[in-house]
Amino acid sequence: MDLAGLSATVTGAGRGIGRGIALKLAAAGADVVVGDVHAANAKSVATEIRETGRRALAIEADVGTRAGANLLIASAEKELGKIDILVNNAGVVGAPGWESRTQPSDEDWAAVLQVNLMSRVFCSEAVADHMIKRGFGKIVNIASIGGIQGSPTLTHYCVSKAADINYTQGLALKLGPHGINVNAILPGLLMTEMMSGIYEIGRVRGDTPEGTEDAELYSKAVSRVPLARGQTPEDIGDLVVFLCSDRARNIHAQSINVDGGYRVH
Numbered sequence: 710m711d712l713a714g715l716s717a718t719v720t721g722a723g724r725g726i727g728r729g730i731a732l733k734l735a736a737a738g739a740d741v742v743v744g745d746v747h748a749a750n751a752k753s754v755a756t757e758i759r760e761t762g763r764r765a766l767a768i769e770a771d772v773g774t775r776a777g778a779n780l781l782i783a784s785a786e787k788e789l790g791k792i793d794i795l796v797n798n799a800g801v802v803g804a805p806g807w808e809s810r811t812q813p814s815d816e817d818w819a820a821v822l823q824v825n826l827m828s829r830v831f832c833s834e835a836v837a838d839h840m841i842k843r844g845f846g847k848i849v850n851i852a853s854i855g856g857i858q859g860s861p862t863l864t865h866y867c868v869s870k871a872a873d874i875n876y877t878q879g880l881a882l883k884l885g886p887h888g889i890n891v892n893a894i895l896p897g898l899l900m901t902e903m904m905s906g907i908y909e910i911g912r913v914r915g916d917t918p919e920g921t922e923d924a925e926l927y928s929k930a931v932s933r934v935p936l937a938r939g940q941t942p943e944d945i946g947d948l949v950v951f952l953c954s955d956r957a958r959n960i961h962a963q964s965i966n967v968d969g970g971y972r973v974h
Contacts, residue, residue: 710954713738716789717953718781720772720832721799723750725901726851729942730796730949731765732757737950739794740764742785746771746799764789772799773824778831786839794953795836797829798851800903802866808906811914813865825869829876837884846889847953850877851945852964854895854972862910870895874964881962890961892952897968898939900927935970 723745745751751767758765771777803817840846856870881891911917
């Protein structure tokens with residue numbers, strides 16, 4: 710799955726799943742624009758990529774705003790000359806302080822819809838004309854298995870991910886005739902900072918006994934996965950690389966779980 714000669718832009722690439730995706734794309738030969746709302750994180754990942762011999766550019770941008778998305782896409786086009794691959798990965802579970810609330814606030818609802826859905830809209834619309842003119846492009850949206858199952862405490866997050874999946878389908882129908890593949894990936898259980906925050910909500914609500922470590926909670930959750938293992942950012946990155954390769958040229962408008970069989974369907 711050689712991506713040599715291709716240029717990729719990844720949002721929310723400063724840590725977690727985004728970092729894993731960016732590094733996997735670089736390992737496959739792509740040059741990578743590392744977009745993140747935190748400049749230091751973006752620069753750190755870009756440095757890692759350059760150490761592999763690939764070109765990398767760190768751009769600080771809040772893609773939850775149209776201005777931020779336009780800045781990221783315009784900077785990527787200018788610096789690398791083209792955008793072959795767009796990975797919409799940026800995501801949140803709520804507004805700042807969401808881990809301490811027993812129920813999502815109005816601000817939490819607004820934040821997840823703005824970042825988890827509208828950042829996909831803003832970035833995809835910003836890059837669409839560029840890809841259409843070239844008759845080529847790969848767009849991958851990182852959703853979640855939460856988008857196909859509800860949650861009593863994370864309803865706002867799951868709704869935003871369901872919207873992400875639906876947007877992927879609509880975008881695929883629109884861009885497919887122009888030679889642009891659009892798909893979504895639905896990660897399962899990953900031990901990231903976001904997951905730690907979710908576990909903290911359980912403690913605040915009293916659903917989780919005080920003193921229970923994140924590792925213990927994660928291990929218990931993983932025990933319900935048919936493959937008996939959680940996912941890693943690299944697992945998600947591997948599928949991104951495949952979907953962006955010529956081998957996946959006929960895979961389009963799909964939402965693919967990477968969850969070890971956790972969500973059987």
